[in-house]
Amino acid sequence: MRAIVGLFMLSATAAMALPAAAQAQQCTVPNTLTNGQVADASEVMDNFNAVAACVDDANDNAVTHEGTPQAGEIAVFNGPTGITGGDLTGDVTTSGSTATTLSDTSVIPGTYTNSTITVDEKGRVTSAESGPLGGGGIGGPFTTLLYDTSYSLPSGTQTIIDLTTANEVMVVARNITKSSSGAFIIQFSVDGGATYVTSASYIVDINGAGQVGFNDGAIYSYGSASSARTHYLYMANLKSPTPRVFDGSRRGIFDNDQPITHMRIYASRTITGGSLTVLAR
Numbered sequence: 143m144r145a146i147v148g149l150f151m152l153s154a155t156a157a158m159a160l161p162a163a164a165q166a167q168q169c170t171v172p173n174t175l176t177n178g179q180v181a182d183a184s185e186v187m188d189n190f191n192a193v194a195a196c197v198d199d200a201n202d203n204a205v206t207h208e209g210t211p212q213a214g215e216i217a218v219f220n221g222p223t224g225i226t227g228g229d230l231t232g233d234v235t236t237s238g239s240t241a242t243t244l245s246d247t248s249v250i251p252g253t254y255t256n257s258t259i260t261v262d263e264k265g266r267v268t269s270a271e272s273g274p275l276g277g278g279g280i281g282g283p284f285t286t287l288l289y290d291t292s293y294s295l296p297s298g299t300q301t302i303i304d305l306t307t308a309n310e311v312m313v314v315a316r317n318i319t320k321s322s323s324g325a326f327i328i329q330f331s332v333d334g335g336a337t338y339v340t341s342a343s344y345i346v347d348i349n350g351a352g353q354v355g356f357n358d359g360a361i362y363s364y365g366s367a368s369s370a371r372t373h374y375l376y377m378a379n380l381k382s383p384t385p386r387v388f389d390g391s392r393r394g395i396f397d398n399d400q401p402i403t404h405m406r407i408y409a410s411r412t413i414t415g416g417s418l419t420v421l422a423r
Contacts, residue, residue, distance in 0.1 A: 169196035284421040287304075295408065295412065308380055308423065309380055311421070312422070313405075332400035334403050375388060375391065383400075
């Protein structure tokens with residue numbers, strides 16, 4: 143009898159020594175023994191077997207790590223009782239640390255004007271493209287493409303203006319001064335800015351005196367002197383399939399039936415001062 147009781151006490155002691163995860167397991171014995179009671183061997187063995195089964199069950203359900211998790215990895219369950227190291231995957235990822243990375247979309251970072259955008263079910267912008275400036279209609283607001291109150295330009299260089307989404311353009315150059323006598327010149331491109339129209343036959347220039355003639359492919363504004371001069375140009379229907387009329391310091395016809403995509407401004411001499419404003423819609 144003492145051997146049986148001792149064995150039961152040993153089992154109880156072993157149960158008390160289980161890891162914390164196993165101690166949480168609730169063990170129920172089938173028989174209740176009171177102090178001073180003559181123990182029945184069968185009841186004691188039933189209790190012992192119940193405790194042993196409880197211990198085995200606790201050990202079977204203990205959560206343990208598998209493999210060798212690396213520093214910075216997150217815990218990932220790979221089964222009911224197994225934990226290993228890993229990284230987040232999907233839209234937000236990790237790579238060996240707790241720092242997260244948000245996956246890129248195909249949208250190019252930048253500013254989009256009058257844009258059309260596509261948003262997915264997760265609230266991310268997945269596509270974006272600019273629309274016509276000012277809504278694309280005459281009478282809408284102008285958008286400022288360039289505003290420089292201290293404009294200067296070295297000889298042989300140029301200012302490029304993207305008119306891809308514009309239908310109208312207005313240029314106001316106030317009090318432009320040059321290093322020496324020379325013209326203030328504006329030219330247009332119909333091939334994305336790769337080249338600019340330079341053939342004399344494309345420009346019919348009508349000056350203020352009514353004289354009709356050709357120039358060398360650019361709209362020369364008045365101002366051959368080096369002293370301060372103000373220049374103005376307005377052209378509508380930049381995407382028209384027919385020749386475009388322009389007005390301003392000079393008036394005439396841009397005799398080209400392709401959509402205008404870019405404009406460049408330069409002078410035959412260094413521009414030393416003045417202000418330049420370019421508006422489009």
